[in-house]
Amino acid sequence: MGTALDVRVKRAGKVYRDGEILSGVVVITSKDAVQHQGISLTMEGSVNLQLSAKNVGVFEAFCNTAKPIQIINSTIEMVKPGKLPSGKTEIPFEFPLQMKGNKVLYETYHGVFVNIQYTLRCDMRRSLLAKDLTKTCEFIVHSLSQKGKLLPSPVDFTITPETLQNVKERASLPKFLIRGHLNSTNCVITQPLTGELVVESAEAAVKSIELQLVRVETCGCAEGYARDATEIQNIQIAEGDVCRGLPIPIHMVFPRLFTCPTLETTNFKVEFEVNIVVLLHDDHLITENFPLKLCRM
């Protein structure tokens, strides 16, 4: 490999916000001098929507949402055609992350049906004889802090056989009483989801208690939409037959990249929910669902 191209942004975490300046260097390493037809750098940001397999046939006919939505795109010419000396060449660059008009810079998000991704692409065009060189580098965008104070919205819950829906034979259920609370369903994305859960009584032994973080992605337009809920992560908070009456902490860190502040646009929506799943020894599965609202402060 004669010539290597690399793009490095300045911040170790590669995290930038609206209004900030994205800076870094393009590094070219080569043993010999490099002849080229110009080096350019492109910053791109786009939303990719993917229709889930079950919905494809229905929507593609009348809806064009599957095409990526461009958020930001700008290119600069870094070096005019010429020759680079041998060894390591570093070319610094700066991009202002500025949105035009009232467009919003969505936060980076990797989901199943919705993907919001920002990349820097460096291209070195070369003569006919040599192949063009390209290097891409993802950077991460965090949206600005939301204005206003976040109101905590605590939720208390009690789960008993009676509170359950979707039960086929209520009579066969063992008796149990599980109480608890979430400190808030309005969550700051950088702070963990917290709360407590008490198994007051349970006839059957508890096998496991889990927190299931779920994303609900909606793609669509005026004609119709597709809504899919998929699991992001599952965190066990209790294993085995826990002590009755002893509060068990609920604690879950929101994973980076796979979560973002709850997002609602004309074309797509990204929302989150948490399920508390109690698994009993006789394989009864009890689930309690809580919608969450994530934001960045």
Added chain:
Amino acid sequence: MAAFPWHARSRNYVSESEVCKLESVPLDFGDYHPLKPITVTESKTKKMNRKGSTSSTSSSSSSSMMDPLSSVLDGTDPLSLFAAAADPVTSAPPTDGARRKRDKDESSAVGSDFEPWSSKRGEILARYTTTEKLSINLYMGSEKGKVTTTGSAVSEKVRTRLEELDDLEEGSQKELLNLTQQDYMNRIEELNQSLKDAWSSDQKVKALKIVIQCSKLLSDTTVIQFYPSKFVLITDILDTFGKLVYERILSMCVDNRVSLPDNFSPESVNDTAKETCLNWFFKIASIRELIPRFYVEAAILKCNKFLSKTGISECLPRLTAMIRGIGDPLVAVYARAYLCRVGMEVAPQLKESLNKNFFDFLLTFKQIHGDTVQNQLVVQCVEIPLYLTLYSPAIDWILQCIAYHAPDVLLTEMMERCKKLGNNALLLNSVMSAFRAEFIAARSMDFIGMIKECDESGFPKHLLFRSLGLNLALADPPENDRLQILNEAWKVITKLKNPQDYINCAEVWVEYTCRHFTKREVNTVLADVIKHMTPDRAFEDAYPQLQSIIQKVITYIYDFALLFSVEKFLPFLDMFQKESVRVEVCKCIMESFIKHQQESTKDPVILNALLHICKTMHDSVNALTLEDEKRMLAALINGFIKMVSFGRDFEQQLSFYVEARSMFCNLEPVLVQLIHSVNQLAMETRRVMKGNHSRKTAAFVRACVAFCFITIPSLSSIFTRLNLYLHSGQVALANQCLSQADAFFKAAVSLVPEVPKMISVDGKMRPSDAFLLEFLCNFFSTLLVVPDHPEQGVLFLVRGLLNVIQDYTWEDNSDDKVRIYTNVLHLLSAMTQEAFIYHVDKVDSNDALYGGDSKFLAEINKLSETVVSQILDHLKTLGKEETLKRQSQLALYFFNTILAHGDLRNNRLNQLSVNLWNLAQKHGFADTKTMVKTLEYIKRRSKQPEMSHFTDLALRLPLQSRT
């Protein structure tokens, strides 16, 4: 070459000695003298430690003896103190705030008095074992090329990450069944190794996977009796992992090759390091299962230091609360123990979460007796008492962390809380093992009360008494309670049916008894032990404990008269019927005797008992015994023999030695010691009689000499025999036993031809010539004073020895024979003097016997002539190229002899010396410095009276310059 006659210089030893004597100078007391005791004037060790060196001003003003090394070493070791204390001189002065902070840290840090985990580790591994089959369940296989269903929009890197994480959950399952305990431990060690390998080959994700899988094993409680050991093994891996991560991040903080100081602040950590650290925490936070998530996060708890100052103090309570989610009480308590362990290591000042951990445990204590646990025990066929002991290491550890430097108030509160819970023997036991011994000892009666109330079916009671006994061995209970404590405890102990349980308890309580009570109680206790251990030969399985009992008894009762008056002591020893153990015990007793016995003894009880013990040790020696072992046993027996003294009753003493000889005939060093002791006895007799033996003492001394004479031949080492013959001959001579002395010397002479060329010294073969040379010189010096036997010829012994030397096969290329001949010339010169240089008191030597008779002198001269011609012959044979150096050295040696002993006024001798001088220098092998010095010496001597002929000699000796 014509024979050179020898002319010895006549000497006046008295005047010579006066000339040569050092002038005695009266010593002023204030003067400095290198051998006077050194006193350290700077007696505060702390001050010196601050300097970081042990240099001290020494002065001889005080007479108190004080070793500068030990004075530094007592107290804290200076290096650690040096490391801990801020050195105001050498290091840059820290800012005031930082320093105060450091001081604060120090005060809360864990000191050396905290028993570290590493010491518990081995104990747990040894104690919790199993013969059942174990299994390891790992989901490790990372199958690449698996089809992923993730959306195509996900970047390549993210996808591979996801794949790898998925592997954790869905990778091929590797289940290892039917492992023995040893296999299991090997597997875990393999995992530890592969963790290190993965880390060093930069496969961080694989490393994390290994750690997660390992900690997952801790949620498995099948084969429950092995769980504590499993915990130890797996937390080792976690510790390794924690260290690797911490060091990696720390190494990222190195800026401009300057690494971070030990107590860095998060602000000084660079962004890359922080980001990496954060990544680890995010990764761990997404681990699905509770137990691995807990353990892995606890393992890298220390890394919080990179992120924020309060990180650790926020994390600890959260992790503590997290354990509440663990349903199995045993798994939970070990998780708590691990958290406490990490907490103590990283932030010992955070006591709160330690206490919280314990209180949380108390809250879940009732679970132990719940249905889930009971069902599990039934399935695994584990009894409740055994199950409860599994908790001990973890609770002990948690309580030990809490109790470390904790105020009594807190301890009392803890104890009260434990008391309130039903069936609390388990807790009680841990309280006793973890809390300060003083605290427990002061409340011994309370504890005994509580122990008695405990449920029989629960935690084994003998363990409780054992724990209490251990505390009482360390700290003293109140004076008034002491006897009652012993009575109460022993009442229970003596009722224990199982000999193993019994002996484990008794072993501990013997120490308490020895410490506080008299021999009567000790005797009772020993009798009780004998009574319990004798049926069915139960003692056979309890040798270590019995041995430890003996050790404890002799640590406290080291007055051997008292010890042997404990009636049951010797019967107790009879329980050691396995020979190796018995010898070990004997060794212990003898070591203690040698260490503690200050005065020599003749107490028949002690002697009988110890002779019996020594005999046991001696009888254990056989053909397979190692040299070291023999040496050790011999040293112990010798120590004993040296301590035996019957005072003025010399005959009794001798008969003791005779008895000892018959008892210890297989250990040569003991025989040697006995010969020395008997010789000493003879000399002691001589001293008491002031040199004039009466008929009775003369007979006694002859008996001593006879003892030596018949003992020496039984030794195998030839040089030992030679030296002892010589030594005993000297003693015989000193005691006027002339014919016996002759016999010794004759024996020595006839033994010389048997000296081998090589002898073994410290297990290596060495040439024997140096030893032989030394011995012969010594022998010749003695022969000067030995009077000739009236029936044998003149100088019978000297001639005999010379003949032996002549016939001895010397090493081909050695000059030893000639060196000896040269030395014989010294002897012969001394013999021609009118009065010999030294005498044995009350023995007439040849000077008095012959009175300078001319025939005698002629004999000597004839002998000298022969010797000189032998020397010269040898010098001639050294004329070859490769031996010229030796020739030069030998010539100079002979020259010096002539200079010292010969009469140089004789022309031929004078000429001979000049020739020798020239021969020494002829081939340029002479050392110029030596030659110059020799010449200077001659010139100096020439100034003395009657030495004027030396001036001429000096003129005739040319110095050859090297060039």
